[in-house]
Amino acid sequence: MSTDLVGTGQPFRVSPPIVLTPELLARCGGIAPVWADPLALADETEADRVRERRLYVGLAAAIAVVVALWIVRSMLLG
Amino acid sequence: MTEIFSGSTGHDVLAVFLLVLVGVGAIPVIAGLAQFLVIPLHAVRNHYRETGPYLPNVAVVIPAWNEAAVLTTSIERLVGLDYPPDRLRIYVVDDASTDDTPAVLARCAERFPGRVVHLRRDKGGEGKAHTLNHGLRHILAEDWMEALLIMDADVIYEPASLRKMTRHLADPTVGAVTAYIREGSGDPQGITRFIGFDYLAAQAASRRAQNVAGAMACLAGGAQLHSRENLEAIGGQIDTSSLAEDTVTTFRTQLGGRRVVFEPHARVLAEEPAGIDALWKQRLRWARGNVQITSMYKHLWFRRSVHPGLGGFFFGIFWFAILLLPVAMLLTSIGLIGLFLLDSRLASEVFGAAVFVPIATFVFMITLTMSVDPKTGSKVWREALLFPGLISFVVLVAAAFPGLIPVTGTAETFWTLFVYSWLVLCIPLAYGVRKLEGTRWGRPLAPLALYLVGFGPMMCAITVDAYVKEFRGAAMTWDKTEKTGRVTV
Numbered sequence: 001m002s003t004d005l006v007g008t009g010q011p012f013r014v015s016p017p018i019v020l021t022p023e024l025l026a027r028c029g030g031i032a033p034v035w036a037d038p039l040a041l042a043d044e045t046e047a048d049r050v051r052e053r054r055l056y057v058g059l060a061a062a063i064a065v066v067v068a069l070w071i072v073r074s075m076l077l078g
Numbered sequence: 079m080t081e082i083f084s085g086s087t088g089h090d091v092l093a094v095f096l097l098v099l100v101g102v103g104a105i106p107v108i109a110g111l112a113q114f115l116v117i118p119l120h121a122v123r124n125h126y127r128e129t130g131p132y133l134p135n136v137a138v139v140i141p142a143w144n145e146a147a148v149l150t151t152s153i154e155r156l157v158g159l160d161y162p163p164d165r166l167r168i169y170v171v172d173d174a175s176t177d178d179t180p181a182v183l184a185r186c187a188e189r190f191p192g193r194v195v196h197l198r199r200d201k202g203g204e205g206k207a208h209t210l211n212h213g214l215r216h217i218l219a220e221d222w223m224e225a226l227l228i229m230d231a232d233v234i235y236e237p238a239s240l241r242k243m244t245r246h247l248a249d250p251t252v253g254a255v256t257a258y259i260r261e262g263s264g265d266p267q268g269i270t271r272f273i274g275f276d277y278l279a280a281q282a283a284s285r286r287a288q289n290v291a292g293a294m295a296c297l298a299g300g301a302q303l304h305s306r307e308n309l310e311a312i313g314g315q316i317d318t319s320s321l322a323e324d325t326v327t328t329f330r331t332q333l334g335g336r337r338v339v340f341e342p343h344a345r346v347l348a349e350e351p352a353g354i355d356a357l358w359k360q361r362l363r364w365a366r367g368n369v370q371i372t373s374m375y376k377h378l379w380f381r382r383s384v385h386p387g388l389g390g391f392f393f394g395i396f397w398f399a400i401l402l403l404p405v406a407m408l409l410t411s412i413g414l415i416g417l418f419l420l421d422s423r424l425a426s427e428v429f430g431a432a433v434f435v436p437i438a439t440f441v442f443m444i445t446l447t448m449s450v451d452p453k454t455g456s457k458v459w460r461e462a463l464l465f466p467g468l469i470s471f472v473v474l475v476a477a478a479f480p481g482l483i484p485v486t487g488t489a490e491t492f493w494t495l496f497v498y499s500w501l502v503l504c505i506p507l508a509y510g511v512r513k514l515e516g517t518r519w520g521r522p523l524a525p526l527a528l529y530l531v532g533f534g535p536m537m538c539a540i541t542v543d544a545y546v547k548e549f550r551g552a553a554m555t556w557d558k559t560e561k562t563g564r565v566t567v
Contacts, residue, residue, distance in 0.1 A: 012130050012132075012249060012250065013130070013132050013134070013247060013248045013305075014130070014132065015132050015133045015134050015165075018133070018162055024163070033160060034238070035133055035160060035161060035241055036162075038131040041131035044238070046126075048126065048242070048343045049126035049127070052120055052121045052124055052126075052342075053121045054121075054449070055117060055118040055121045055450065058117075058118065058446045059117075059118040059446065061445055061446075062114075062441075062443075062449070063442070065441055065442070066438045066441055066445075069441055070434070070438070073434070073479060
């Protein structure tokens with residue numbers, strides 16, 4: 001089995017399509033697994049990409065805590 | 079503020095010199111802050127847009143020496159990964175184990191025919207790199223493998239982790255991918271909670287910053303996925319000359335022109351040392367490895383012409399800030415104590431003006447770190463606050479709120495000198511905590527002592543130990559961390 005590079009602009013690696021046999025489907029409990037569907041894989045990646053936006057919430061929380069500490073300190077020190 | 083240049087020339091020069099020492103000592107704080115300010119950029123500067131639905135044939139290689147307690151669970155988890163079964167094979171390289179490892183593997187090979195391969199070395203004990211190379215020779219001799227996952231026997235991958243890693247290899251400029259390793263004890267206590275926070279900061283948070291900067295310091299030893307092309311390009315072998323074979327592999331990959339990507343949503347649970355001595359040995363190996371790497375790649379640091387990422391200013395500062403942290407702490411202490419002896423008012427004003435920077439940085443870093451994985455963060459928030467130790471925590475609070483500790487006269491002088499010198503004093507005390515654990519009467523007290531002195535100072539003490547052992551040319555022994563199989567999902 002070999003990995004092919006496709007694409008004209010930026011080449012990328014592709015793997016052969018998954019052939020979901022009845023036996024394989026049965027092993028997966030009768031539900032098509034995510035890896036058998038390229039669109040589901042793309043959705044999963046998009047969800048992870050969007051999830052990274054939570055870092056902004058963390059940044060906001062971290063800044064808020066530092067500012068709160070500064071205000072408390074300033075008030076206590078007069 | 080007191081006029082610095084108010085006395086004799088000698089006095090002024092000395093004051094400036096001591097201020098410079100304090101300033102140099104602050105570099106790791108500034109570097110840490112800079113790194114954490116970069117992390118949120120990962121929301122827009124990441125590799126997701128260059129990924130694709132790539133599911134290569136993956137050979138998983140597990141180096142194993144006396145891992146009978148954990149192998150069955152690891153293999154069952156691997157076989158159960160949410161990944162095409164016919165594209166996953168597990169190669170366990172048995173490093174001449176003397177326990178039940180061969181029997182355990184024979185049973186696994188029988189249960190999962192064609193998917194579990196047992197490779198046994200006749201002569202063992204040479205270390206992980208030699209064991210891996212035995213497996214690599216076998217795997218590379220066949221053309222089935224398209225990607226190779228190096229992992230440890232005790233780690234457990236979450237079901238979707240592998241395919242979340244392979245998607246990055248769709249981009250042929252990527253040579254290797256690493257995952258987010260988490261401390262995986264079902265019921266973390268004491269030291270494992272500290273490690274839990276340490277991994278949160280050093281992996282989930284810091285590695286995002288390295289993704290943004292375009293330079294990865296190290297592929298996690300228990301979760302490194304390589305493309306076949308990359309493995310062949312770096313010689314098809316893992317470095318055996320240092321104690322940091324993972325870092326050497328990471329550097330070689332990047333110096334060979336391929337990218338290394340951290341995938342934060344591929345989660346891997348690992349068993350970590352539950353005792354101070356075991357932790358010390360593990361981290362000493364890592365710290366000595368970093369000292370060796372610093373010397374091996376001396377042509378690289380701060381030279382963008384060699385590599386734009388690894389040779390960049392940001393990466394260089396980040397690397398040396400960790401490596402030289404004990405030196406920085408020593409310089410800060412010398413600077414502050416010297417200023418105090420020279421001009422106590424000046425020292426007090428410098429300390430008072432500057433102290434909020436490390437406090438704010440500390441608070442900012444732990445808040446941001448816990449936010450990247452709130453579930454883990456909620457379990458280890460106490461250890462996050464006490465990472466520098468309870469004594470350091472009190473010192474920081476007292477420094478942030480002067481007057482909180484009402485001391486005057488001689489007591490104030492002693493307290494001030496204690497605060498200025500604690501940065502250095504905590505390092506030998508951390509060494510003492512390790513020694514305490516080694517005594518029969520002290521063993522029950524060691525966890526309490528660790529909370530008092532802190533996990534951070536212990537890491538600094540280990541770094542100092544690494545300097546000393548490297549300087550002396552001490553033997554590079556491979557102290558394997560004992561695994562008991564207490565990782566749970």
